Amino acid sequence: MYSEKVMDHFSNPRNVGEVENASGVGTVGNPACGDIMKLSIKVENDVIQDVKFKTFGCGAAIATSSMVTELVKGKTLDEAERISNATVAEALDGLPPVKMHCSNLAADALHAAIEDFKKKAGK
């Protein structure tokens, strides 16, 4: 039911963990729906230098978390803000329809982390 790319990111997730002295942290999801994603970013000169995730959730939740970290590393904040949940799903060659809403939250976690950074930086 999952694409090869999803299974690849699920089996070998990229950038698992927490960035030390993170510039911003975003957490989305809740236990009721079964997915919780926590994304931390390191920002220097408006560029995302480092990004890591921790996720409680199904295969799709873990794969989208992993994919968003790949998509966003080295990108400017402006570029990162343009990444949507749909972008992430597309980069994984799609998700099963039932997963599109429940487990496709990785871009939301990214945007929450960027917002957290901006608040801390007083921007």
Added chain:
Amino acid sequence: MKKIYFDHNATTPVDPEVLDAMLPFLKEEFGNPSSIHWAGRNSRKAIEEGRDKVCRLLNCANLELIFTSSGTEGDNHAIKGVAYAKKEKGNHIITTKVEHPAVLNTCKHLAKDGFETTYLDVDSDGMIDLEVLKAAITPKTILISIMYANNETGVILPIKEIGDIAKARDVTFHTDAVQAAGKIPLDAQKLNVDLLTISGHKLYGPKGTGALFAKRGVRLVPLIHGGHHDRNRRGGTENVAGIAGLGKAAEIAMRDMEKESAQLSTLRNRIEKGLAEKIPHIKVNGHADKRLPNTANISFEFVEGESLLLNLDMKGIAASSGSACTSGSLEPSHVLLAMGLTHEMSHGSVRFSLGKSNTAGDVEYLIEIMPAIVERMRSMSPLYAGAK
């Protein structure tokens, strides 16, 4: 890669003896069992032999059995059939929060026709309180429908005691015995039930088969109107091969149940003990003793069930979970939530349901590979970090 099947509560493979019993009726013996000529006679004989065998498993009379296409049909027939037959008497049904969707959604549907359903709570072991059941019965109560054994946890409910209560209060009693059939004895007389549902593919019979026991005197409005089949209770030309297979499966179940049950509970207990010794923060769900011999339902804290199932699948092990993502719904297991588990623990459950083909080697392989899988998923979980 070695393939290990630990999902027998989902479905079982067709027993080779069952297949042999079916094949003639998919080949040369094609007759319509309702025909009086030579072509029909052998088909009729096969149905009646199948009926005898299923009736022996249920300890009931031949007239008391209706063949169905599935457990779901049996549940629908029992519940709707009684509701519509007794609607002059009342409109109240009692069931539990942990039933299979075949029961829950049938009761939900009947609400549109003015029927009201009480869904009984269960305790943390998955048991109902018989005093609460008694108190829930009103003069309007026409039906109690409570499962014999739960599909997710294997918890066995006190069917005989419920039957006694129903009888004393003159309420019709149906039990969904789909998971119990073939695993524990199913004596309709001793259990004191009016209606009982079984499904073929849970006991090494073919998919698309099942039976409903309806005690003599129980009035049922048919679900499928048609010809005179099964004494006008279920229209449609009989699934001859399926019935022959179901009969054979029932015969084998009666023959092997005791021995198999002892073997499976040994393996199941080894899984629970072996995993608990190696993996911290796990919980076995369901009553310790009143449980099917083959079912282990285990919550792995801090991780989600589907991600564990995907990892197990990559290692050749088929298991299942009541968790959101597998079933395609957003809700975690309604059974585990009803037992008071948190959403996280409900999402983190995996069901291992054993069967004939499983060996001690299969179980040891699971115990060997599972700790690393759980540790890998926990190392990625934000909940685990918080708990350390």
